[in-house]
Amino acid sequence: MGINFRKETFRDDFTFRNSPEQVKRFPFPYHEDAYMYSVNIEPHVAGPKNSVFEHLIDVDEHYVSEMQDRAMVLAEDPLRCQSLPHMTLAGWDLLELLMTEMANGYPEHFELTRDGDRWRWINRPLGIDDTFTFGDVSTLPYGPMEYITRQSQGDFAILDQRDGNLWMDAGMITTQADWSLDFDIGMNFFEWHAPVPLAHEMGVFTRALKFLTNIQQGQPARRLNWTMTINPRLDTSPENFHKWGSDRLSVTPENVGQKVHLRVELQTFFRLPRSNALVFPIRCYLLKMDELVSVAKWGRRFHRVLRDLPDELAEYKGLTRYRQTVVEWLSKYDDGAPTSPGF
Ligand code: HEM
Numbered sequence: 001m002g003i004n005f006r007k008e009t010f011r012d013d014f015t016f017r018n019s020p021e022q023v024k025r026f027p028f029p030y031h032e033d034a035y036m037y038s039v040n041i042e043p044h045v046a047g048p049k050n051s052v053f054e055h056l057i058d059v060d061e062h063y064v065s066e067m068q069d070r071a072m073v074l075a076e077d078p079l080r081c082q083s084l085p086h087m088t089l090a091g092w093d094l095l096e097l098l099m100t101e102m103a104n105g106y107p108e109h110f111e112l113t114r115d116g117d118r119w120r121w122i123n124r125p126l127g128i129d130d131t132f133t134f135g136d137v138s139t140l141p142y143g144p145m146e147y148i149t150r151q152s153q154g155d156f157a158i159l160d161q162r163d164g165n166l167w168m169d170a171g172m173i174t175t176q177a178d179w180s181l182d183f184d185i186g187m188n189f190f191e192w193h194a195p196v197p198l199a200h201e202m203g204v205f206t207r208a209l210k211f212l213t214n215i216q217q218g219q220p221a222r223r224l225n226w227t228m229t230i231n232p233r234l235d236t237s238p239e240n241f242h243k244w245g246s247d248r249l250s251v252t253p254e255n256v257g258q259k260v261h262l263r264v265e266l267q268t269f270f271r272l273p274r275s276n277a278l279v280f281p282i283r284c285y286l287l288k289m290d291e292l293v294s295v296a297k298w299g300r301r302f303h304r305v306l307r308d309l310p311d312e313l314a315e316y317k318g319l320t321r322y323r324q325t326v327v328e329w330l331s332k333y334d335d336g337a338p339t340s341p342g343f
Contacts, residue, residue, distance in 0.1 A: 002108045005064040005125055011072075016232035016286065022061055023291045027052050029224040029264050032341055033304040037199045037313075039207045044222035044268050052266060055105035056220065057098060058283060059153060064125050066153050066175070066234065073174040073235050074150075079182045080237075081146050083158070083170035090158045090170060091145030092135060093272035094279050098148045123151055145170055154266075154283035157181075161213060161276060165189055169277075175234040175284045177227045177263060178318060183238070197312040212278060217271040225265045227317045228326075232261055232286045251322035256329040257290035260322065262302065289329065297343060299333030306330065 008015045018026070047053025052060075073080055083091055099121055103112040111122040117134045128151065132139035140147045149156050149172035157173065159166035165188045173181035184192040189209045190200075199205060215221055229236055230247040251259060266283040293299035306319075307327045314320055 003059065003061055003063070003106070003125075006061045008062070008065045010065070010069045010232055010234040014231050014233070016062070016065070018287065018291055019061060021050070023287065023294060025051055025060075026285055026287050026291075027224055027264050027266055028295075028298050028301075028343070029226045030301055030305050031343075033301055033339055034308055035305045035313075036310065037196075037202065037204055039204055039211065040223045041208065041211055041221050041269075042223070044220035044270075052283075052285070053222075055101065056268070057101040057105060057152070057281070058266070059102060059106055059109070063153055067126060067151060069234050070150060070172075070174045077239060080174045080239075081149070081172045082181060082185050083143055083145050084186070087145070087158055087160065087170035087275075087277070088137065088143065090160070090272055090275035090277035090279070091143055093275050093277065094156065094158060095144040095148040096134070097270060097272065097279070098152050102152070126151055145172065152281075154281050157280040157282070158272075159189075159278045159280060161278060164213060166209065166212060166278060168192055174237075176237055176282075177229070177265070177284075178236055178238060178241075180238045195316070197316050198310070212269060215269055215271050215278060217273050220268055220270040222266060222268045225267055227263050228319055229261045229263045229286065230259055230322070232288070234284065234286075248318065248321045251325050253325060253329055256326055257293075258288055260289045260326055261286045262289075262292055289326070293330070293333045296333070297339060299330060300335070300337065301339050303327065303330035303334040304339075 008017070010016055044056060046056065052058045099110070099112045102110040109124050113120040118131065119134050120131045122129045130140070137143060142150065145156070145158065155173045155175050156171060157168055158170035160169040167186065167188050168184050169186065171181045171185070190205060193199070193205050211221070230244070230251060233244055236244050264285045264287070266285065268281050270279050272279055292302060306323060314323055
């Protein structure tokens with residue numbers, strides 16, 4: 001059975017919500033009742049059916065609406081998509097990866113046929129049927145990275161690897177948690193991570209970079225990261241801070257359940273075959289507090305994580321203004337029972 005794509009918005013009237021099936025597959029990111037940064041990287045292998053790990057590239061009920069939101073962001077601000085001249089080959093690599101994985105994982109929605117360099121791509125949910133020559137930019141309406149990431153959920157950073165470091169030399173970034181591609185383009189791993197508190201001193205980034213530069217083709221890796229967002233807004237960029245920054249002041253005990261969202265990023269890392277670049281897809285999942293507490297063990301655990309989160313992390317993630325209101329609201333769902341590790 002195919003996916004039932006929802007018609008919804010991530011701005012203005014914010015009609016986004018999750019179906020009960022989508023709530024069940026939400027990648028709840030905490031393994032214990034407390035959270036601190038760590039090098040939480042594991043192999044990205046296919047996981048259980050109906051989980052976000054079932055396929056290496058996850059497509060879900062929000063796909064069509066997310067692609068419409070991306071198109072709106074790009075129409076207002078084309079600099080959310082940038083590729084330095086030496087990254088075109090990596091763009092083709094990415095196009096191949098995404099088309100192959102989407103067609104394999106969701107054959108009822110996507111189809112790829114190859115006849116040598118002549119490729120035909122059918123994307124039924126978006127009504128696209130294009131034939132093009134792989135490697136020939138003039139046969140696509142956009143560059144290869146832009147073409148395929150306008151049709152793929154999540155943000156994408158493509159990192160060039162040289163001098164033992166990773167360089168953010170291309171990306172499609174429209175659903176980010178308050179960072180800017182236009183600001184970070186051309187930076188290396190330590191430079192773009194400079195604003196993150198505590199993790200540098202803990203050695204997290206030195207170890208993570210060592211791991212990432214050794215990733216081999218066919219052996220992708222993944223990690224989860226999280227923050228919170230007021231209203232189900234995908235585009236919480238610095239460029240548009242004037243549109244969403246003040247939302248943080250609007251949280252009251254009455255509206256927490258609908259307005260406050262846990263925002264989880266499934267971050268994956270794939271080595272690309274021709275360019276040797278690394279691609280970093282960042283898939284964003286939103287969950288309303290009302291949806292979160294519908295799973296009792298999540299409500300209990302998230303209450304404890306948020307209550308005890310180190311202040312530096314809360315400040316960096318931008319939670320300070322509404323954290324206490326949310327902790328008090330969540331406390332109703334924490335009966336003090338012990339939780340088991342994992343889940
Ligand atoms: C935050 C990019 C891999 C740990 C960030 C930020 C960016 C970023 C742009 C926001 C920085 C800001 O405030 O401006 C990337 C890219 C990666 C990558 C492109 C892939 C090459 C990793 C890895 C780890 C990591 C492997 C750790 C194992 C973190 C942490 C934060 C962060 C802890 C702070 C997040 C938060 O508290 O919400 N990353 N990152 N990153 N990154 Fe990465």
